[in-house]
Amino acid sequence: xxxxxxxxxxxxxGGLLALIVILIAFPKVxxxxxxxxxxxxxxxxxxxxxxxxxxxxxxxxxxxxxAVFYGSGAYAMGIAARDWHVTGTAxxxxxxxxxxxxxxxxxxxxxxxxxxxxxxxxxxxxAFFFIFQLMAYNLNxxxxxxxxxxxxxxxxxxxxxxxxxxxxxxxxxxxxxAIAWLIRRSRFGLQLRAIRxxxxxxxxxxxxxxxxxxxAFVISGAITATIGAVWFYYINQVEPxxxxxxxxxxxxxxxxxxxxxxxxxxxxxxxxxxxxxxxWLNTQPQLGGGSxxxxxxxxxxxxVVLFLPRGIIPTGGEWITKIRTRGRPAVVPATTMGTPAAAxxxxxxxxxxxxxx
Amino acid sequence: xxxxxxxAIIDGILVGGVYALMAVGxxxxxxxxxxxxxxQGVLVILGAYLSYSLSTKAHIDLFVGLLITVPxxxxxxVVIHWAFIRRLRGTERTSMTLLVTYAxxxxxxxxxxxxxxxxxxxxxxxxxTSSLHVFGFYLPWIFxxxxxxxxxxVLAIYALLYxxxxxxxxxxxxxxxxxARLVGIDVNRVAALTFGIGVAVTAVGGMLYGATNSFxxxxxxxxxxxxxxxxxxxGLGSVGGALAAAVFMITLESVxxxxxxxxxxxVFYAALVLVLLIRPTGFFGRKAVRAQ
Numbered sequence: 214x215x216x217x218x219x220x221x222x223x224x225x226x227g228g229l230l231a232l233i234v235i236l237i238a239f240p241k242v243x244x245x246x247x248x249x250x251x252x253x254x255x256x257x258x259x260x261x262x263x264x265x266x267x268x269x270x271x272x273x274x275x276x277x278x279x280a281v282f283y284g285s286g287a288y289a290m291g292i293a294a295r296d297w298h299v300t301g302t303a304x305x306x307x308x309x310x311x312x313x314x315x316x317x318x319x320x321x322x323x324x325x326x327x328x329x330x331x332x333x334x335x336x337x338x339x340a341f342f343f344i345f346q347l348m349a350y351n352l353n354x355x356x357x358x359x360x361x362x363x364x365x366x367x368x369x370x371x372x373x374x375x376x377x378x379x380x381x382x383x384x385x386x387x388x389x390x391a392i393a394w395l396i397r398r399s400r401f402g403l404q405l406r407a408i409r410x411x412x413x414x415x416x417x418x419x420x421x422x423x424x425x426x427x428x429a430f431v432i433s434g435a436i437t438a439t440i441g442a443v444w445f446y447y448i449n450q451v452e453p454x455x456x457x458x459x460x461x462x463x464x465x466x467x468x469x470x471x472x473x474x475x476x477x478x479x480x481x482x483x484x485x486x487x488x489x490x491x492x493w494l495n496t497q498p499q500l501g502g503g504s505x506x507x508x509x510x511x512x513x514x515x516x517v518v519l520f521l522p523r524g525i526i527p528t529g530g531e532w533i534t535k536i537r538t539r540g541r542p543a544v545v546p547a548t549t550m551g552t553p554a555a556a557x558x559x560x561x562x563x564x565x566x567x568x569x570x
Numbered sequence: 571x572x573x574x575x576x577x578a579i580i581d582g583i584l585v586g587g588v589y590a591l592m593a594v595g596x597x598x599x600x601x602x603x604x605x606x607x608x609x610q611g612v613l614v615i616l617g618a619y620l621s622y623s624l625s626t627k628a629h630i631d632l633f634v635g636l637l638i639t640v641p642x643x644x645x646x647x648v649v650i651h652w653a654f655i656r657r658l659r660g661t662e663r664t665s666m667t668l669l670v671t672y673a674x675x676x677x678x679x680x681x682x683x684x685x686x687x688x689x690x691x692x693x694x695x696x697x698x699t700s701s702l703h704v705f706g707f708y709l710p711w712i713f714x715x716x717x718x719x720x721x722x723x724v725l726a727i728y729a730l731l732y733x734x735x736x737x738x739x740x741x742x743x744x745x746x747x748x749x750a751r752l753v754g755i756d757v758n759r760v761a762a763l764t765f766g767i768g769v770a771v772t773a774v775g776g777m778l779y780g781a782t783n784s785f786x787x788x789x790x791x792x793x794x795x796x797x798x799x800x801x802x803x804x805g806l807g808s809v810g811g812a813l814a815a816a817v818f819m820i821t822l823e824s825v826x827x828x829x830x831x832x833x834x835x836x837v838f839y840a841a842l843v844l845v846l847l848i849r850p851t852g853f854f855g856r857k858a859v860r861a862q
Contacts (some may be wrong), residue, residue: 273663329850331664332606332806336798337846340839343795351832369712387607459791463672470669509682516668518656 226530240376249375253447256382260440262468263389268433270469271402272426274327277462278338279437281322281345282315284456286438287445288349289314291362300365304446305381307440315438319570323430324373328425330412342457349453361452364445364559378447385440386481392432393477405429409475432478464491467510471517473524482525487513505539574828577707582821584713587720590816592775592793593800594724595768596810601744601765601807605667611794613769616678617643617776618785618812619686632777633715639773641741647769650674651762658692682787688689689779692784693777717776723774724813727767731809740764744807765811799842804853812855 240249262278269276289311294304326337349356356362398403403427407415416422445451468487473479494509523527596610606611613730617639624635634676654670692698697711731737742750779785779793800819804811817840827834845853 275668313739325847329846332600333802333846333850335664335668336606336802340799340842344752344836344839347833347836399610463669466665466669501647505680505684507683508677511673511676511680514669514676518652518670518673522658522666547658 233387237542240379246375249379249394251492253375253379253382254492255485255488256379256386257440257444257447258465258468258488259386259481260382260389261437262465262472262480262484263393263477264433264440265384266469266475267389267393267396267436268429269466270475270480270560272429273329274334274426275466276338276430276433277335277431277466278322278342279465279492280457280459280461281338281341282343282434282437283320283370283441283461284349284451284453284458285318286311286315286441287456288356288362289438290442290445291357291364291451294365295362304365308442308451311442312435312439315441316431316435318438319434320427322434323427327426327430340564342459342462345456346453349457351543358455359453361450361456364449378443381443382440382447385436386441389436389440390477390481392436393480396429396432397477402424419539426428463568464488467514467517470524471513471521473526473528475522476526479524479526484508488526537568571744573706575825578828579821580707580709581713582824584717584818586817587724587822588775588778588782589715589796589800589820590813591720591723591771592779593797593804593812593816594727595771595775596797597801597804597809597812598740598764599725599768600801601809601813602740603651603655603667604663606798607765607768607823608668608794609650609678609765610671610768610772610797611790612678612682612802613646613772613790614673614776614779614793615698615785615787615790615808616646616682617773618682618693618780619682619776619787620773621777621780622686622691624692632693632781633719636774636777638769639777642720642769643773646765647766648762650769651686651765653763656730656758656761662684671757675794678783679787679790686787688788690784690786691780692820694779698781704756710782712778712781716782719774720778727771728809751820796838799838803842803845804819805851808854 239252243252261283265276265279266340268274273405290307293299293307293310299307322341326334326341329337349361350356350359404415404420407420408416408422408426408525411420441456445456448455459514466488468483469480470483470488471479472481472483491510517524578608584736592610592614596607599605599607614625619634620642621635624638625632630638654674658666658670660791673826696710697715699710701708701710702714714806729737731740738753739760741748742753742755743757743764747757783789796819798813801812802817803819804813819841822841823834823838826837
């Protein structure tokens, strides 16, 4: 028992170390900007999906309004840089401000939206999203209207332009994963998952549901706003329909569900698969400039939901368990990948992990 | 000024009737299946394009064309339910159904782009351009015909729900699925037919929408966000609530447009947020429909 555990730990630690080395070495190995571009976007989405997971994955409140924070972060940076005449690398000093804007927005929005549950919550977040998009369009003097904002000029050489952004995004991604992991292990994380499983019962057991939910929402909003600002600086401009993009929210949810809803590894994996894939699809002219890749995205969605309803990580974990136990019911916890303790969703998952704790 | 406001209110009620019809489909689907059909907006646009094809290619009158498009959309609805919706079970069903219906919406939108392109089109007929002159107002005939048709159909749905055996099983399923199953109702059949009916009304909604607005494959998002706001405001699963909320919201929007055309849409969502602050279940929502 303890031996397997130590071995598990060693394997996990080694895997993590290898992953970190690969991620850090990535732009050194692939110097082609077209490739590093994939890397930057992948890291941005890892951050975003992890931030989504922090709130939605833990509490079960599916937010389709993350673009509110993403766009607000981008606009906050653009407006601050424009009005205070900040240029060059000094702009990155504005990132904490963007995080603060995200957090400050999340408080009132959360106070309103978190009063309702399930479908109604989802729709309220969509409503917020549209209100913000409309504000971006119509507050001309403030947001630049439909032409949006340009980012302050950055005097980095053209050739290695992507690399610093890659490391910034990587740092954000790593930080978010670390925060998500710490929360998962904490009392706070336990309270969040208690809310997901049965909010009324959790409340009855003394969880201050509103406070806990709102905290998670605020953390998630702050992170999303920060990475939104980075994204804005990276692509050099933001428009109302790119900053506040309805597809953005659904892509996040798709990524989370593809990887494995409710697990951090799932969120990361989903982002790493879907984002490069969509970027690549967008560069394929024979796919008819957008309409066909929209259909493809829809088909992927359907395949995921119908055939991998719990995502790659949980289902994959089960397969591994099945292979290792050769179809016999597992008596001892038999997984290295782990039947998803993180997923924790549904009792059927915990075939192998039942005896572990 | 009074003139303008009266005009806006009349418009709001006439257009609201059409939205009510589309919203009733959405709220019925929610009531019976406990899912939100994100594809409803795109399905409306699909209905509009079907009418467009029939009227431009085959020169069939828009209203006559409904005899073809309504059954077609009904079949599409039943197929969507059979192929995707009915397979979903388990704890994450709420989010899963959202994803599935959204995926369906994406696929339909993509196909519409492929077939019809991204240009705005609108449906034309003699009655979309001529108006009825009454009490100093010019009311386009299409608004009036559309309103009458919408009212008739909503009444028909009401009659179906409250005067037939099928309607009784639908309402029973809405109240308690397990109990409905226990008394011998074929819940799957009820769900499939309800989904079909909910989608079939989009054929009518789409034709009327297309005849009063120009549209492209992307128009579905605007529609679905309004429809969602309407059914939430009315109380999820409440047919009467959807009617009241549709007329209320569209009238409100149309009145606000007089002063603030750019912000009228925001008022729509702001009203939703305000009402939910006071009444989290909407106007006519049942209290805590189902425990989480």
